[in-house]
Amino acid sequence: MNKHPKDWLEAELQDTIDEDVEIEMEDAILSAEIKRIYHSHHPDQLPRKEYFRELLRLQSELIRLQDWVSYHKEKVVVIFEGRDSAGKGGAIKRITQRLNPRIVRTVALPAPSDREKTQWYFQRYVPHLPAGGEIVLFDRSWYNRAGVERVMGFADDDQVEQFFQDVPEFERMLVRSGIRLVKYWFSITDEEQQMRFLIRIHDPLKQWKLSPMDLQSRVRWEDYTKAKEEMFERTNIEEAPWYIVSGNDKKRARLNCMSHLLDLIPYEDVPHEEVTLPNRVFNPDYEREVLPRELYVPQKY
Template sequence: MAAGKKHSGNGTRPERLSRQVYERELLRLQVELVKLQEWVRAEGARLVVVFEGRDAAGKGSTIKRVTERLNPRVARIVALPTPTERERTQWYFQRYMEHLPAGGEIALFDRSWYNRAGVEHVMGFCTKEEYGRFLHQAPIFERLLVEDGILLRKYWFSVSDAVQEQRFRARLEDPTRRWKLSPMDLESIGRWEAYSRAKDEMFVHTDIPEAPWYVVESDDKRSARINMIAHLLSTVPYHEVGRPVLELPPRPPSTGYERPPRDFQTYVPDHAAALGDAAGEPS
């Protein structure tokens, strides 16, 4: 393991962070993330953040909070689908390379090349030779990225089996989140120990000084988001970038423009007004 990493608790599940404290601190951190974004853009820096971990560990919701107030032209989420037949014949890292950031960009990988060390290995989607080659090449690949000046941060979201099952059940019962649950997710319940061994083996080979793994305990999603964002900010030497002072110009006087009659255009139905009428609320 890389130096400087310690377990954050005593083995007991932490109390959930209150919503009031969470929302106040999240807003403060998101302001800092905007400063980080502007620094990346001004300096031409390249930042890669890898999000890995168990199914339902909270990776996606954390990425959502990271990018919530950022410019999507600067901060991009990379969530690749299953590789095509052509991509399967490429060098394994090849399809990830085209999504690496250029100067002034941030790439957030919602799962990454570490699919090979996790689901592909556990589910038998790759050969033993391909798996062994990945464990050998991944540290080399990442050292090359860092050597070229890319800021690489890797986060592993850890969740207990009991909390994972709770989240799976919640997704199953919620029609707005059911799409998050796949047969592959359910398969992971019966392969809990296999995934644990795969994660341990992955850390042995890829937890390197140039690109260490940082573990985020995520039984409490609110704390996990705050801890991950705060840590990311602490590892990048950004500073607030001066921006030009902007003032709204006075609106010029009318030159006689008249808007066309409303009947000349097609408007969407006023669904919101119908809701108010149905509830008997005053308009």
């Protein structure tokens, strides 16, 4: 029996909610003791209903922003920086969750190859910059040089100093070319990072997120703090200022970041062609072939 259109819509909405809940079930594998400790450190959590309501509202606004960027051929770059486990990836995931990947894409580059190490430092980032009608989110960016490369000794003092001299003019060039450049730093406390690292260690679904470099970031907390402070001092330019997102509460951090990004860009509704579903062409002589059973995925569920 065919479903009524209303039934289809309700089913689709339920699927959407299920996806959201699935994404949010981040503590599902944790032991009861770790859950208890974590929640004792976060007593004032945002009610789930309120969080989802605001998340869906902001995501619908992001669709309007996406349409405006596409229609007017705007170019937007959003940089996400911060300490390991600060919540950058979670924020990016919620921003892009309902957007068109042909318009909005995430760039998370691996460590540079031997060839890339000999290039102009910014060269490997340039191919990922947006064309007209695109939004690019950098999950870490050229600011690696001011952070992890500096602290871990992958860049010497001369390279770091050259970076600080170059990056303001590089970013001014991007802005002059018509790119809207937004830079976010996700900030968490020492205690919060320690808690999140412990969760990753004990959660089999998150252990892949921990690398030897992440563990070293705990040892070198103060070195990263000093590097961050100089980075802000020397790269917080008028054309592309830094915005700090308080990240100890992950849900609030996501909502605050999304809301702030929407406030920065003067998007508005754009014309849309009315979409109508065409009738299927029916050929009475056509018979659908029966495909071999081995082509089908086994229905285990």
